[in-house]
Amino acid sequence: MSSAAKIAFVTVLCLFVGPEWSIAQETTPQTRGEIPAVTSFDALLQSATQDLEASAADSGAMANMALARVAFSSTDPAIQVTGIPLAEKAAELGAVEANLLLGDIYRRGGYGAAPDLVRAKAYLEAAFKDGSLQAAVALGTLYFDSDFTPEGRKRGLELLTAAANEGSVEAANALANVYLQGKGVPIDTSKALHYFGVGLVSNSNNSIVALGDVLRGGAANLQPNPQVAMEFFERASKQGDLGAGRRIADMHLRGEAVTQSVPQAIAMLTDLAQKGDANSYIALGDIFTRGEFVATDGARAIEYFKSAQALGNTTGMIRLAELYINGLPGTPVDIGQAMDLYASAAELGNTSAKRALGRAFLTGQFGTTDPRRAIALLEDAARLGDGQAAKDLAVLYATNDPFPANYDEVKTYLDLALAVGNTGAALEVASAIATGPLARTHREDARLLLNGAMDGGVPGAAATLARLQLDGAFPAEGVGGVISMLNNAAKSGDNDSARFLIGLYRDGYGLLLPPDPAAANDFLNSVAASIGPEATTVERIHLEALKNEDVDTLASVSEQISTLSKASAIQVLDILRRKNARAYVYVLQQGLSSRGQYSGPLSGTLDATTIRAFNAVCSALNAERACAPGPLTRGALLTLGNYVLQPAT
Template identity: 25%
Template sequence: MSRYKFILFGAVALAASGATFAFSQQAAAPAMPAAGPSAFEQFVAIVKAAKPGAELQAAVSAINEMAENGDPAAMMMMADLHRDGKLVEKNVQTAVVLYEQAIEADRPDAATRLGNLYRQGAAVGLDPGKALGYYEQAIAAGDAGGKAGLAGLYAAGLSVKRDIPKAIALYEESLAAGQLWAATMLGDLYHQGEALGLDPTKAAGYYQQALAGGDIGAKAGMAALYANGSGVERDIPKAVALYEESLAAGQVWVATKLGDLYRQGESLGLDASKARGYYEQGVAAGDAGAMIGLAGVYRDGKLVERDVQKAVALYEQALRGGRLDAAARLGDLYRQGESLGLDPSRAIGYYEQAAAAGDAGAKAGLAGLYATGATVERDIPKAVALYEESLAAGTIWSAAKLGDLHRQGAGLGLDPSKAVGYYEQGMAAGDAGAMMGLAGLYRDGKLVERDVQKAVALYEDALQAGRLDAATRLGDLYRQGKTLGLDPARALGYYEQGVATGDAAAKAGLAGLYAAGLSVERDIPKAVKLYEESLEGGYIWAASKLGDLYRQGEALGLDPSKAIDYYEQGVAAGDVGAKAGLAALYANGIGVGQDIPKAVALYQEVLADGNSWAASSLAALYLKGEEAGLDVNKALDYYEQGAAAGDAGAMAGLAALYRDGKLVAKDAHKSAELYAGALQAGRMDAAARLGDLHRQGKTLGLDPAKAVDFYREGVAAGDAGAMMGLANLYREGKLVQRDVAKAADLYQQAYLAGRETALANAVGVLLSGTKAQQVQAHALIARGQAENAPNIASALANAMFNGTGIARNPAGAIDILKTASAKGDAQAASTLIQLYVQGRGDDVRRDIRLAKATLASVASLIPQEEREGEELLIEASTASSVEDYRAVAQKAESLQPAARATLVSRLAGANGNAYVYVLQDGLKGAGFYDGRLNGVLTSQTIRAFNRFCDQRDRAEPCRTGPLSWPARNVFVEFMRETGS
């Protein structure tokens, strides 16, 4: 009975060498003299044909018998058959025994075959460390194939330290000895180019040399050059043709390469639907690479319906077929856990299996587990070590991962300055992920000086290198427009480019444009639809964006009660932004019952997770104090905590406290310092706040000339508040020469930047200008009416009352105000009430009854605070005693600073004595007046007011007396600035 049990299989194609692709060329046996060579060759021919039947069975039996009788060529053939499991049962151990016997029978090439087998290590149940010894044994016996095998070890760094020059030298020696397939191996190395410190343009020469020698493996290598445009001009049709020729010549693994090309579809001018067929052809031939390709198709759900279980089965099959990198792919899938219906705890086993076999990708995957603490205890040093090993083994994208870790710095016990080096290392090797990481550093100005243009260039490079999500990052940058010195109109194109590739984040970016009406017409339904699609595509942050939209409710035509579901969906997926959004719902009682303790708890969770910006939200809640059942003093603690962590929002909040003297002693210089820090940290609206502070000049001990520069800085960054501040300076001629045109232009810029009331401001300043400017004002009124801009009705009514740029028509003005008020225009209603309260000569009779009736008719349409202000104005208009004036002043104190200033600005026209009482009270609080509070404009009051104006460098407008419009504006401006 035969010593070597074998089982015949069905018609399976068999190469005489029987080697796998990786060693197909060096495995080819030279013609060897043996007993009965003609008979052996006949048997080999029958085996090669692999035609099922008795003749095939007899041929295998005959070769097996010859091997048993000591024929070395037959031993080699049977070893190959058992090694590959073709026509006989696969048995690696039997193959090893036969190869060992062939070595003893003076077949040195058998040592090379053993090196090839042992090199596969755990995949075939062997020790990869023994491969080196067999290759050296073959070389010592003069087998050139041993040199090629040893070269392969040095090229890959398997069992030896990676040494590319040594690998090249060994391949060159093999080539010189007539092993032409070594030229293909050299082509493969040079193809990798700079990653190995080699000249990629030399690859084509080696492949062509191998092709001239008849090596079919070189066709696939040459095809790869044409596919990638590496060292030759890119030519996809030529690449496909060469791969097809290689496949027809029996290189079954090339079906995978064709599948990979066709899978890219239209981007290469190919039919993506053909990819599956090529992969299946490769799978049918037992090619593990095709199994991996087809698994990827089922994993991604592109070209076929997504089927994770089928993908897992194919990866498992590829793993059994020796593709150890399939274990890493399985680790990647299982790592995603429940989202794919898999057990995440199994990921580590697959990663360790592949890592033990030296798979660099698996080491990187394992590093990812330790970096995040997913299913294992978090271990940053271990993660770094594994990424370093992976990088040393040639997994260049591990450099980006190391950059990402080091970028987090002290939080992970790492040196953040090393991040730049890792990113640059990856970028030099052409890794798009490293380009993305380095772009992020330049974008944010972290670890390097901020350089938006450099960030843009790097994102563009990453996009060209295949990182399609870079289009979304570019969209995000361009969306910020003038703030970064970029054209915001280009954001749309980048987002659409990302959307076309199926990037869910790009859909969210595009949704953001439609939600805000940036570069496109505002379209809330479209924004909602895109966010929904983005969420379905796995972009979990879209849930919080949807929550933010629905939270605005009726203002956007949405149901605010739906916000909570979206936020909870985001929270469940781990999005801290959604948790903050949910906190805001509970804080304000939107769609849910107000629950301040719950809001506080949620914000504290967000803060505890390292999100310092949540400190600002907590501070804002605590500022409500007793109204919210909270200790107002804690607001200061939270602002200080956030500011210490570098949060711009907290700096701005703390600056406001020092500006207003709330919870802390008033300190304009400290306020300015904090606003400057917030501005430096990217809070562009802080420029306007700095402008507002410096505008007060000597009053606060600041340089008023700097106000203009701060406003201009904010304007350059696209901040609407800064546009308004600078426009006000040009309108008033304060710190700059009065310029109606510049003021109007800035107001219009502010309108386009989202300050809806600014269009009416532009109208107002133009109406005060030349006749030509008044014509412009009426053109803006028409535009405002078409766009439903607020306050336009009041601006038009004012022009009609005065006959400015239009025929005087007081009755028409009243009608316009009444119509606008009925539609819920709060400003129109306020203007109408003001007219009835103070009267306007023969145009409008003073009529408190009509004022009250007007307020009653619009009360449900205007905000509560505005309604309270109107009620107080009507009450003040009838005040006639010191007690009445005092009551008005006390009630005014309960209003927010801005609302209080607005009331006071209107009070002089409604009741001069009540206004004077408030003026006296304000001057006394500021240290300028020490007389009685009686509402009488005494000389003492006038002198105090003049001293007040002198200190504010506003003596000129105050010369016309405390009750004049210019003088009133100085006092009201003071109230707005100080919150007094």
């Protein structure tokens, strides 16, 4: 039975239960003797639909709402859009559910309506006034994500607190995240745990998993505790939470709280996948694509991504497209197939595919540029609630490319991005305004936007503002004022600002600030607990790259890289490639030596023996083209780095 049929069937049952449930009774009361005989399902469905349409025409709130849901349940966009006026009519007639539904639609976009902050707030406010706790949660979150003023933050906090005090677990979880991340309030891990505890007492899987995530990774003034995190995930998993099951598998994959066992992790994910969890198929495909824990295997990755696709998960199609763009050993690049997959996913409504195609047609990634088609795809994705596509459009309108800069359009698309929770869009858009053709007329708007984002706890806002001040885009109280601002942001838990300040001390900033590695090291020590062990190691290696190139230093750098995730290790190799080529070569020599593919000394010297070993690996991986420009180029880095950092077979 289709969703529409189910809705209509349930509605018609309500019609015939008794007078108190009859929608049609508002205008045409029936006596029990007039109830028609039920001859078939189709006949009953037809009768229900006719009764609803008649009642809707007579201004019945319930009937309009029911018909709106029938329209929204359709897979035909032309039918979906007819639900908006029906829901709006129901809202006019006082249906709280209609206000809540329309608020969510205008908040995120969909059913033919683009995100609209003003309408979203109006409908959610109406639902909240009628007592909807769901509206309070949605509205409070919307204020935090889109209104960086003190009044907006205050209103968001009031709404979420009021709903939490009324017993809303969803509101309590939202408040917990506000205090955990410092979104417009000081970071307070104790308060975050208190509010997550509301859901814990209520046995909410969302709260249990969220607490597990906090315990697994740690938080401000709270050290990681993977053992206890595992208990939380196991509890939620036993209660049917698939995400918790995937987290348990990932901990086995990485050896957190348990002895590392890649086979067991794969077996766990396979079991979840075979039970119908498409995201587990995605996770399996990622394991064999990225090569962090097993050797890359394009054939197996393709099989898993196709299995996810078969379950209706369009992310599987996106992953396949990405695989064909980047290629893997044994799986050559196939741009045509990648484009077909993106196009198919886009037709099915996947906004990530629309955005990827739009970006590709802007940049010529697939061999041709088509700005008009690119913009149409990005606009379509933005209307469907894709915050990244909305951000892209705002930046394009701020930079005068490929069309004239237009601040009104910038503001429109920035509001769309913020409405769906993409708070980071404020940073990119403000930078584009401050450094582009709109700077002359709207520089102050950009500065206020960044200040609001910084006060609202948006990660990286202080670092973005600092960079623009140092470059002269905004006035600042000298280098000392910039450093003071970054220090304050770092102390409040903004790790992006902390790392930016480490880099500022380490590298200096032109003529404004000379490098001071000792200050960088001291500041790193002071924020190490906050930014976490992985980021701390990356920064320590970065500092090592400024030192001399003796063998002990090279060995120390190589040892530290071995403790990092593959993604971080590649990032560090890229730094070394540019700042300490000898350390970069040393790490590759050591990795190839452990695989029996390099027999020379571990010296970091790019001699003939080393070059021959590098070329042999590039040839074996069918990556001669990527490596051809030279061993110190990014193509060689990605080929050789990915090879030496994946598990030996």
